[in-house]
Amino acid sequence: MVGLNGTLSIATEALGAQTAGLEVANNNIANANTPGYSRQVVSLSSAASVQNGGSVDEGVSYDGFTSIRDSVLSLAINGATSNQGSLTAQNALLTQITAAFSGTATGVGASLSTLFSDLSALGTDPSDPSARQTVLQDANQLLSDFHQGASALSSVTSAANRQVAASVSEINGLTRQIADLNSQLASSAGDGQDGGSLEDQRNALTTQLAQLIGVSNTQTEGSPTLTTANGSPLVIGGTSYPLQVTTGSDGNTHVQDAEGNDITNALAGGTLGGVISVRDSTLPSLSVQLNSLASQFATAMNSAQASGVDLNGNVGSAMFSLPAAGSAAAGISVALTNGSELAISSDASTNSSGNLQAFLSVQSNPLASGATPTDEYAILVGNIGSAGSKVSNELSATTTSLQQLTTQQASESGVSIDEETANLIRYQQAYAAAARVISTVNNLYTTLMGISLGGG
Amino acid sequence: MRVDPNISAILNIGIQNTQQALNRSVEQLASGQRVALPSDDPAAAAADLASLASSASVDSYTRNGNAVLSQVHMADSALSSVISELNQAVSLGTQGADGTMNSADRASIATQVQSILSEVVSQANTTFNGVSLFAGTAGVTEAFVADSSSATGYTYQGNDGVNSAMIGSNLQVNVNVPGDQIFTNSNGNVLRSLQQLVSALNSGAANDIGAAVAAVSTAITNVSQQRVIYAGTVKQIDGQESYLSQETISLTAQQQSLMGIDMATAVTNMTQAQIAHSAVLAAAAKVLPTSLLDYLN
Numbered sequence: 001m002v003g004l005n006g007t008l009s010i011a012t013e014a015l016g017a018q019t020a021g022l023e024v025a026n027n028n029i030a031n032a033n034t035p036g037y038s039r040q041v042v043s044l045s046s047a048a049s050v051q052n053g054g055s056v057d058e059g060v061s062y063d064g065f066t067s068i069r070d071s072v073l074s075l076a077i078n079g080a081t082s083n084q085g086s087l088t089a090q091n092a093l094l095t096q097i098t099a100a101f102s103g104t105a106t107g108v109g110a111s112l113s114t115l116f117s118d119l120s121a122l123g124t125d126p127s128d129p130s131a132r133q134t135v136l137q138d139a140n141q142l143l144s145d146f147h148q149g150a151s152a153l154s155s156v157t158s159a160a161n162r163q164v165a166a167s168v169s170e171i172n173g174l175t176r177q178i179a180d181l182n183s184q185l186a187s188s189a190g191d192g193q194d195g196g197s198l199e200d201q202r203n204a205l206t207t208q209l210a211q212l213i214g215v216s217n218t219q220t221e222g223s224p225t226l227t228t229a230n231g232s233p234l235v236i237g238g239t240s241y242p243l244q245v246t247t248g249s250d251g252n253t254h255v256q257d258a259e260g261n262d263i264t265n266a267l268a269g270g271t272l273g274g275v276i277s278v279r280d281s282t283l284p285s286l287s288v289q290l291n292s293l294a295s296q297f298a299t300a301m302n303s304a305q306a307s308g309v310d311l312n313g314n315v316g317s318a319m320f321s322l323p324a325a326g327s328a329a330a331g332i333s334v335a336l337t338n339g340s341e342l343a344i345s346s347d348a349s350t351n352s353s354g355n356l357q358a359f360l361s362v363q364s365n366p367l368a369s370g371a372t373p374t375d376e377y378a379i380l381v382g383n384i385g386s387a388g389s390k391v392s393n394e395l396s397a398t399t400t401s402l403q404q405l406t407t408q409q410a411s412e413s414g415v416s417i418d419e420e421t422a423n424l425i426r427y428q429q430a431y432a433a434a435a436r437v438i439s440t441v442n443n444l445y446t447t448l449m450g451i452s453l454g455g456g
Numbered sequence: 457m458r459v460d461p462n463i464s465a466i467l468n469i470g471i472q473n474t475q476q477a478l479n480r481s482v483e484q485l486a487s488g489q490r491v492a493l494p495s496d497d498p499a500a501a502a503a504d505l506a507s508l509a510s511s512a513s514v515d516s517y518t519r520n521g522n523a524v525l526s527q528v529h530m531a532d533s534a535l536s537s538v539i540s541e542l543n544q545a546v547s548l549g550t551q552g553a554d555g556t557m558n559s560a561d562r563a564s565i566a567t568q569v570q571s572i573l574s575e576v577v578s579q580a581n582t583t584f585n586g587v588s589l590f591a592g593t594a595g596v597t598e599a600f601v602a603d604s605s606s607a608t609g610y611t612y613q614g615n616d617g618v619n620s621a622m623i624g625s626n627l628q629v630n631v632n633v634p635g636d637q638i639f640t641n642s643n644g645n646v647l648r649s650l651q652q653l654v655s656a657l658n659s660g661a662a663n664d665i666g667a668a669v670a671a672v673s674t675a676i677t678n679v680s681q682q683r684v685i686y687a688g689t690v691k692q693i694d695g696q697e698s699y700l701s702q703e704t705i706s707l708t709a710q711q712q713s714l715m716g717i718d719m720a721t722a723v724t725n726m727t728q729a730q731i732a733h734s735a736v737l738a739a740a741a742k743v744l745p746t747s748l749l750d751y752l753n
Contacts, residue, residue, distance in 0.1 A: 095495070124631050
């Protein structure tokens with residue numbers, strides 16, 4: 001038989017346990033909108049029953065609280081976040097390029113057409129000085145379009161370099177915070193114990209980090225370890241390993257790990273990975289195409305010039321001059337200063353348009369690369385468009401899958417106000433019931449006291 | 457299974473998605489373009505550039521054709537007056553060959569033929585934009601200049617060059633006929649025959665006059681033959697013009713179908729996007745305020 005004192009202590013324990021339940025529900029409601037917060041549930045267990053001379057002493061035991069989270073799901077979310085971060089960064093940079101090459105009434109394509117139209121008009125009136133001057137103006141317009149294309153590409157490169165530096169400093173800030181949290185967690189919670197909201201904070205920071213750079217999450221000798229995709233350490237336990245930026249020999253911003261190794265090409269995922277992939281792989285291939293179009297076109301036009309005679313009776317001199325080194329599209333210039341220098345004549349006669357066909361065939365004949373100049377430019381624009389559309393399609397797919405993962409995580413760890421309201425009522429009623437037990441025991445004591453008083 | 461308690465996040469995503477679809481459909485309707493950036497449809501954007509280049513070429517063929525026509529018409533009308541003047545010279549020569557004429561009459565006819573000769577020379581020196589039309593490609597202002605040492609009294613300053621203009625991707629037409637082919641051709645020399653007629657009329661020998669008249673007639677035949685070349689050019693350009701205008705129409709249609717919207721589809725898309733958007737907003741308005749707390753007192 002349990003004595004009144006035993007009953008009273010069970011009821012007191014119950015009051016404590018229900019209060020803990022109310023506190024946890026309260027904390028959940030308070031953090032309902034805190035990013036990264038995982039809902040907590042109170043851990044209660046039936047107290048160990050102890051055989052005590054035939055009497056059974058039972059009650060409730062409060063074992064603290066647990067955060068409800070799925071670490072495997074968190075890893076999947078970090079992976080998808082890295083992917084999304086990378087694609088978002090690529091999409092932003094590629095949109096800038098696509099916009100620069102979207103013109104159909106302006107740009108290299110339109111200028112090529114205008115130049116050849118005005119050249120072919122010289123067929124009927126080859127000595128007309130104003131028609132010749134128009135051709136020179138068209139050539140100048142074309143080269144300014146080449147310059148603009150080249151500068152659009154190079155300005156995206158410098159934007160990418162700035163972004164690399166900014167991302168690295170953000171990454172270093174995050175790894176420092178994560179290392180701090182690791183030390184706090186190591187000192188506050190024992191091995192295998194739940195870290196509660198500190199761990200939530202660390203997970204939220206890790207997801208932020210994953211947005212910036214692809215990370216892999218492992219344990220090294222019991223310490224949580226974050227490394228880059230290629231294995232360079234970012235955080236080991238309570239120590240963070242800051243990344244560094246330097247300017248490489250190519251003029252671009254490179255990333256080094258804490259030991260000074262260049263890991264630029266090994267980085268994948270996250271804003272940093274995405275920016276580097278556009279800067280180091282997409283942009284150079286587009287630049288190569290634009291430069292090869294500019295230099296092949298200039299060479300073809302120059303050889304057309306060389307096969308004719310200008311109005312002054314001289315063999316045509318080069319129409320375009322190309323830079324000795326560096327980007328052809330950025331450095332191309334018009335070498336002729338006067339329309340009379342256009343070598344339209346096939347003999348020395350001034351009104352001859354016998355060499356015009358040599359110029360016009362540059363438009364219709366394939367360049368050394370296998371396509372006509374106009375087609376070559378159309379291919380370039382098509383490639384720019386494909387790169388952009390590929391990234392934006394992947395981005396929307398990744399965003400959808402990340403949303404699904406987030407919904408899944410929220411269904412596991414998210415705070416439901418309705419649920420917590422119901423819990424409040426549940427704990428409140430249990431509390432009231434336990435309090436009633438205490439008041440009943442109190443009455444019983446009073447009765448007992450009355451008997452003894454009456455008897456004495 | 458527990459469900460995601462955060463309905464507002466799900467609704468936010470839905471609202472954003474439907475809003476984006478609505479914006480895009482409105483943007484397409486407003487601009488009339490399906491492809492605003494090359495990334496919207498890379499293949500269409502590339503094909504559109506090629507098609508625009510073809511359009512520009514077609515435009516330039518049309519312009520070239522018109523430019524050739526204005527030169528050719530000018531040359532043709534010059535040759536037409538040359539022929540009528542030569543015919544007049546033939547009839548004057550025939551009059552002069554009549555035995556009843558006295559030398560004074562013949563001298564007056566000779567003066568008339570002489571003035572025909574200078575008329576013809578001035579036609580042969582017709583210029584277009586300051587450049588002689590009948591001097592080949594020499595780019596001089598006068599194709600024929602007076603030269604007393606020459607048998608015809610004139611020297612040809614031009615050359616045999618013929619310019620051609622592109623009026624189709626593989627079609628060129630000749631812009632000019634060199635003046636020596638027309639006016640000093642060995643198969644019918646206009647200038648020499650007129651000169652001959654003047655001398656014959658002045659000398660009064662009936663045989664010589666007859667021979668000179670025959671030479672002028674041969675010259676007429678030659679000029680008519682050369683004129684046919686111009687007529688051929690005109691015919692070619694006329695034929696090409698109707699082909700080119702057809703080509704412009706089909707290229708424009710191609711560009712429209714590559715880049716433009718189909719009005720019916722675009723309007724349907726917009727209506728659908730609008731319905732979807734209102735549905736999400738209505739759902740949000742219904743669901744968001746619901747809470748267990750509303751039902752507890």
